[in-house]
Amino acid sequence: MCVSSKARRFIVLLAVSLGFLACSSSTAHGNNSLTGGASSIDAAGTGPYMLTIQLFAYDPPNIDVPAGETLWVVNKDVEPHSVTSESKTDDYTLGAVNGVQFDTGNINANARLEITLPVTAPPGTVVPYYCKLHKAQMPQGTVTIQ
Numbered sequence: 001m002c003v004s005s006k007a008r009r010f011i012v013l014l015a016v017s018l019g020f021l022a023c024s025s026s027t028a029h030g031n032n033s034l035t036g037g038a039s040s041i042d043a044a045g046t047g048p049y050m051l052t053i054q055l056f057a058y059d060p061p062n063i064d065v066p067a068g069e070t071l072w073v074v075n076k077d078v079e080p081h082s083v084t085s086e087s088k089t090d091d092y093t094l095g096a097v098n099g100v101q102f103d104t105g106n107i108n109a110n111a112r113l114e115i116t117l118p119v120t121a122p123p124g125t126v127v128p129y130y131c132k133l134h135k136a137q138m139p140q141g142t143v144t145i146q
Contacts, residue, residue, distance in 0.1 A: 047069075047070055047072050049063060049065045049070065049072060050074065051071055051083065051141075053073070053076060053077055053081045053107070053131075054077055056134065056137065057138065058083075058138075058139065058141040060141075061141035061142070062141055062142045062144070063141070063142075063143055063144070064143075064146050065117055065143055065144070066145070066146040067117055067120065067121040067122075067123065067145050068116070068121075070117075071115045071116075071117065072112065072114050073104060073112065073113045074112045075107040075109060075110065078109045079109065079133075080106040080108050080109060081106075081107050081134065082104050082105060082133055083102065083103075083104045083107070083115065083131070084102070084103045084130055084131070085097070085102045085127050085129050086130055087128075089140055089142075090136075091128075096127075097125055097126065097127045098122050098125040099118065099120065100117065100118060100121045100125055100127045101127075102127075106133065117143070122145065123145050123146055125145040126143075127143045127145075128140055128141070129141055129143060
């Protein structure tokens with residue numbers, strides 16, 4: 001039986017949704033491996049620049065963040081994900097744009113992380129990002145330096 005990519009994505013999203021409802025979201029699981037300016041946070045910290053991962057999508061997918069500020073990342077999915085910069089969209093390889101590069105490593109289910117952007121990042125720089133675990137299976141996004 002051949003299943004189209006749209007049908008396969010629907011099945012994955014349905015399975016993730018059902019799994020999310022069946023799981024408790026009160027604690028983070030395990031430690032995250034972090035590189036490139038990201039660090040794990042213990043408190044339920046939030047900030048004005050928040051990126052949420054849920055149902056295999058980033059929300060918002062495109063976000064403006066001033067140089068030197070912190071981008072908070074929350075994974076509300078039951079699967080681990082990453083926020084990994086790339087030099088151009090659809091490259092699916094860790095890369096930089098104007099010296100701005102980040103890679104959260106695997107963000108476990110229900111975990112929160114932060115990425116601090118370099119204070120030297122030129123305004124107007126658009127850095128595409130993707131999930132290195134799911135690549136083309138997830139929509140990509142951009143961080144634009146204000």
